[in-house]
Amino acid sequence: MKYAVLSDIHGNLEALNSVLEEVDRQKIDQIICCGDIIGYGANPNECCRLLFERNPISILGNHDQAGFDLEEAKYFNIYAQESAQWTYNTLEDSYREILRALPHKRLVGWDFLLVHGALTHRNDYILADQQAIENKEALQEKYPHIRLCFYGHSHLKKIWGPVEGSLAARLNFRLLQDEYYLINPGSIGQPRDGDPRASFLTFERETMEIKYYLVDYDIEKAQKKIHEAGLPPYLADRLARGA
Template sequence: MKIAIISDIHSNIEALHAVLRKIDKEKVDVIVNLGDIVGYNASPDECVTEIRKCEAISVSGNHDSAVHDLTARESFNVFANQAIRWSHFKLSKENKDFLKKLPLLAIVWDRFIACHGTLKSNDSYIVKPFQARRMFNIMRKEYQRINICFFGHTHRQAVWSRDVRGKVKQLKLNENPIHLNPEEMYLINPGSVGQPRQNDWRASFLTFEPEEAKITFYSVPYDLYKAQQKILKAELPSFLAERLAEGV
């Protein structure tokens, strides 16, 4: 079996279409979406419709929550706030209802956990060792049989591991694919489809092959200019268009 893990689409239909084409070429069996389908960019309704159409297993991101929950926007910067307010009026009722019903996390076939930020919040980050350690502790306490959690929110590809002695480290992504040790625990981020922040504008995702205990990262080019022009035409902040090209 081959599973595609995608995250942080953020209303970028051009990037999503490019990723879905690559996923199709890779003969993926199922897609898992780690949240933030909407926000920032200019095609929120189209992106939600596409995710529903491909029947992806999905969890809620903080921007997805903010569409229907004003309090979820309190931590947003001015650009994110403006974009999510704009998105609210562009989404169909059916797509708003879909976002509202998304769970905080999903346990997929008792093999791995899917979440957006952390297991306790879709607006918390895993970027430092103490944050990864906290997540591993929750997994050991509440999900003893599962050793892999896929998460998003940071918009950066990342792999954290915890060995049998309890040592936590962030792996250097020099090798691709990466083979996972079944005796260790992992926190894995596929990066962002629609707004990458690792100094690379290309859309990011990964595939996971459980039987081979293997993940493979992908970076896919897409029609960047078209996505930028849609942002400007919608009169969203020009910074949101500029940052796409810079991958920040």
């Protein structure tokens, strides 16, 4: 079974289109989404349509929740709050209901767990060694038979493995069968690691191989749409910086 693991699309249609073209080239069996399909970008409806027609296994991100529950946005920064209000007003009811039905976490068979933010709390970030240790402990305690968790939220490519400290997100990495891993595929629609390319990964269950893909897309077109929608200019500017 070969999975494509996507996260943090954030209404960026240009990035999602380019990623799905690469996904098709890789002959994927199943698409996985770790949440935040919408928010920030100017094409929430189009991204929902494009993704959901692929029948992904998906979970709910905090920006997805704000698409039907604006109370969620009270925890956001000023730019995210403004974009959440715009997205809430723009999102079609049919997609709102699909998002409402998504779980915050999800087991995929006996293979792996999906969360958006963290196991400790759905809106926590996994950014440092101690947070990774706490979340691996939570994984072992709550799901003792599961050794792999995919997550998103931070927009940073990360592999937290059997030793303390983040392993560099190499383009290829083979997991050890009996170790615990927390893995972030990076962000498709708003990367924050200094590389503006859209990021996702593939996971081959039989070989336990992780492979990252960094995909170029039309950033200027995505920026233009953000400006034309009247969203905060900062949300357009950061796309070119990958920050």
